[in-house]
Amino acid sequence: MDTLPDSVLEYLQGKVCDRLMPACLCVSASGQLLDWTGTVEAYALGALECGLPAQELLPMLVGLENIDQPLIFPLVNLAQGVTANLHILPRSEGGLHVLLLDASEEHDRQQAWQQKVHEVQLLNARLHKVLRQLNKTQAELEQKRLETEEASRLKSQFISSMSHEFRTPLTSIIGYAEMLQRGLLSEQQLGDASQAIASGAQHLMSLIDNVLDQACFAVGGGNLDIQAVDLSQLMTDIQTLFAPMAAKKQLQFSCNSRLPEHCWVKTDGLRLRQLLVNLCSNAIKYTETGSVSLSYSYTDGQFHCIVKDTGVGIAPEQQEAIFSAFHRVPEQSNQVGAGLGLAITREILELMGGGLSLNSKPGAGSEFLLSLPVEAVRMPAEQDAEPAAAQEQRELTLLVAEDNPDSAQLLELFLVEAGHKVLLAGTGQEAIDILARQAVDIVLMDMHMPVMNGDEAVQILRARGFTRPILALSASTLGQDRQRALDAGCDNYLLKPIAMDELLSKVDEVAFSVR
Ligand code: ADP
Numbered sequence: 001m002d003t004l005p006d007s008v009l010e011y012l013q014g015k016v017c018d019r020l021m022p023a024c025l026c027v028s029a030s031g032q033l034l035d036w037t038g039t040v041e042a043y044a045l046g047a048l049e050c051g052l053p054a055q056e057l058l059p060m061l062v063g064l065e066n067i068d069q070p071l072i073f074p075l076v077n078l079a080q081g082v083t084a085n086l087h088i089l090p091r092s093e094g095g096l097h098v099l100l101l102d103a104s105e106e107h108d109r110q111q112a113w114q115q116k117v118h119e120v121q122l123l124n125a126r127l128h129k130v131l132r133q134l135n136k137t138q139a140e141l142e143q144k145r146l147e148t149e150e151a152s153r154l155k156s157q158f159i160s161s162m163s164h165e166f167r168t169p170l171t172s173i174i175g176y177a178e179m180l181q182r183g184l185l186s187e188q189q190l191g192d193a194s195q196a197i198a199s200g201a202q203h204l205m206s207l208i209d210n211v212l213d214q215a216c217f218a219v220g221g222g223n224l225d226i227q228a229v230d231l232s233q234l235m236t237d238i239q240t241l242f243a244p245m246a247a248k249k250q251l252q253f254s255c256n257s258r259l260p261e262h263c264w265v266k267t268d269g270l271r272l273r274q275l276l277v278n279l280c281s282n283a284i285k286y287t288e289t290g291s292v293s294l295s296y297s298y299t300d301g302q303f304h305c306i307v308k309d310t311g312v313g314i315a316p317e318q319q320e321a322i323f324s325a326f327h328r329v330p331e332q333s334n335q336v337g338a339g340l341g342l343a344i345t346r347e348i349l350e351l352m353g354g355g356l357s358l359n360s361k362p363g364a365g366s367e368f369l370l371s372l373p374v375e376a377v378r379m380p381a382e383q384d385a386e387p388a389a390a391q392e393q394r395e396l397t398l399l400v401a402e403d404n405p406d407s408a409q410l411l412e413l414f415l416v417e418a419g420h421k422v423l424l425a426g427t428g429q430e431a432i433d434i435l436a437r438q439a440v441d442i443v444l445m446d447m448h449m450p451v452m453n454g455d456e457a458v459q460i461l462r463a464r465g466f467t468r469p470i471l472a473l474s475a476s477t478l479g480q481d482r483q484r485a486l487d488a489g490c491d492n493y494l495l496k497p498i499a500m501d502e503l504l505s506k507v508d509e510v511a512f513s514v515r
Helices: 008-020 104-181 189-218 230-249 269-285 342-349 385-390 405-417 426-439 454-463 477-488 500-510
Strands: 025-027 033-038 072-079 082-089 096-102 228-230 250-258 264-267 289-297 302-309 355-361 365-373 398-401 421-425 442-446 470-474 492-495
Touching: 008 096, 072 104, 072 250, 082 104, 082 230, 082 269, 096 289, 096 492, 104 477, 189 342, 228 230, 228 269, 230 250, 230 264, 230 289, 264 269, 269 302, 269 342, 269 365, 302 500, 342 355, 405 421, 405 500, 421 426, 426 442, 426 454, 442 454, 454 477, 470 477, 470 500, 492 500
Parallel strands: 250 289, 398 421, 398 442, 442 470, 470 492
Antiparallel strands: 025 033, 025 096, 072 082, 082 096, 228 264, 289 302, 302 365, 355 365
16 A cells, blocks of 8 residues: 555544644735635634735744745744744745644643743752752751760860869868878978868869859859959959969069059959969969060050960960860860860950950960950048058957858857957847847858848848848859848858958958948
8 A cells, every 4th residue: 555545544634634723824925915725713813805914914924925945933822822833835836825733732731841840940949958958957967966076075074174173182181181180290290281271272162163153154144243443452462372383383473564553443353363363373384484474554444464474385276265165275184174264264354345365376385365444443442441440459249140060160260369259140040039139249141041041130130220230151152142142231241261361351341330
C-alpha cells in the first residue's frame, strides 16, 4: 500500500479539522484580502470583507507580502483571548495564504507547564532558604557545642583550681590552729603561726569575695557604694600593700603620681581598691624579673592609671579571652589563681562607667590602662574628728547581739581590749529585753539571728524610741541587704569578717551621735 486508504485519510482529515479548526485567508500581492475559507469565526478577526487590508486583521503580516518560503508564527494572541498558530505560505500567483490553526489547547498546556515551572522554581527557592537556615542552625549548634565544651572545661579547671586554692591556705590555718591548741609552739613560732593564719585567711577572704562577685555579676547584679574618697590616700595604700610583695620577688616597684597630696572624688572606694589590687597582684604574680610600675593622674574628671610590668606578657590571641571568667593562659596555670580577677575587674569598671585596655607583648611584659570618670568633691568637713579624738579614751558600754558564740567572743575581745564594757545577747529578742533594763552607748546587731532577726529587732527598738547608734553586722555583700539594715534604723553596716581596726574606728565614729 503506497498511500493511506481514502477512508483513513478522510477520517484523519476529519479528526485534524475538528481539533485544529483550520481557517485560510487569501491575500493579494498588494496586501488585500481576496478570499477566506474554514472556521474563520473561531479566530475573532471581526467582519471580513474582500479588499480589506490584511494587515488590519493580522498586524504581523506587515512586510511579508513577498515571501518565498513558508513562515510559522506559533501561539499568536488574537482578540478575545484566542490563541492560534499562524502559517504564512507564499501564493503561486503572488501574495500569501494565511493558515490559522487553533492553539488554545497548546496555549493552555503551555500555561499549565509555565505554572508548574514557576511552582518548581518557588519550591526550589524555598528549599534553598530552608537549606540555608539549616546550615545556619547547624553552625549555631556547633558554636554552642564548642561553647558548652569550653564552659565544661573551664568549670572542671575552676573546680580543680578552687579546690587547690581553698585547701592550701586551709591546710596551714588548720595545721597551725591544731598546734596552738596543743600548746606546741615556741614564742617565735607563735608569731609565724599567727602571721600564716592571718595571711591564709586573707587569701581565703579575697577568693570568696571574687567567687561571690562573679556569681553576682553573672546574674546581672553588682552594686556601688559611692562616697567621698581621697584618691591620693587610696593610691598610697595600694603602694604600701604591694611594695613589700614586689620586694619579696626582688622586683623593682615604682610609682609615678600626678595627684596632689589630697584628691577627693566621689566613687566606690572599696571597688576601686579591689580592681587595683587585682591588676597589681597580677603584675607581680606574672613577673619574675624586672619591674612593676604604677602611674596615675586625675584630669578633667577622669582618673587614669597604668599598671605596667616586665613579665611574661600575653599572646595576642589570649588578650581578649583573659577577661572571660575562669579563663587562664594555659602556660601560666602553674601560678595560683582562679581566673576571676580580670573578669570581675572589667565588670566593676563597666558598672562604674570606666574602661580597661591592654597592651602586651609575649616575653616583654604587659600594660593595663584603666580610666574612670570620677567627680571631684570638696574635702569632707573634719568637724567630727576633734570631739571624737578628744573623747576617744572614754569607756563605752556596748551591746553585742550575735548568735555565733565564737564571733561574739571575738568582738567582745576586741572591744574589751580597747577599754570598753560589753554586754552579750544571742537573739534580737534578747537584745530588746536587755535594752529595756539597761542603757548602752552603742549596739552592734547581727542581721541574721534565730528567734528574731537583727533588722526586725532594730525596727522595734527604733519604734520604742531608742536613739543610740546601732551598727549592723552582716556577711552579706548584697546592696539590698545593706539597704534593708539601714532602712530598719541602723546607722552603719559592717561587713564580716570585721578587722579590729575597722570595728574600733566605726565605734569611735558613731560613739557620740544621737538620732
Ligand atoms: P588569675 O590571675 O587568678 O588566673 P585573672 O582573671 O586575674 O585570673 O587573669 C586571667 C589570666 O590572664 C591569668 O591567668 C594570666 O594568664 C593572664 N594575666 C593577667 N594579668 C597578667 C599579667 N600582668 N601578665 C601576664 N599575664 C597576665
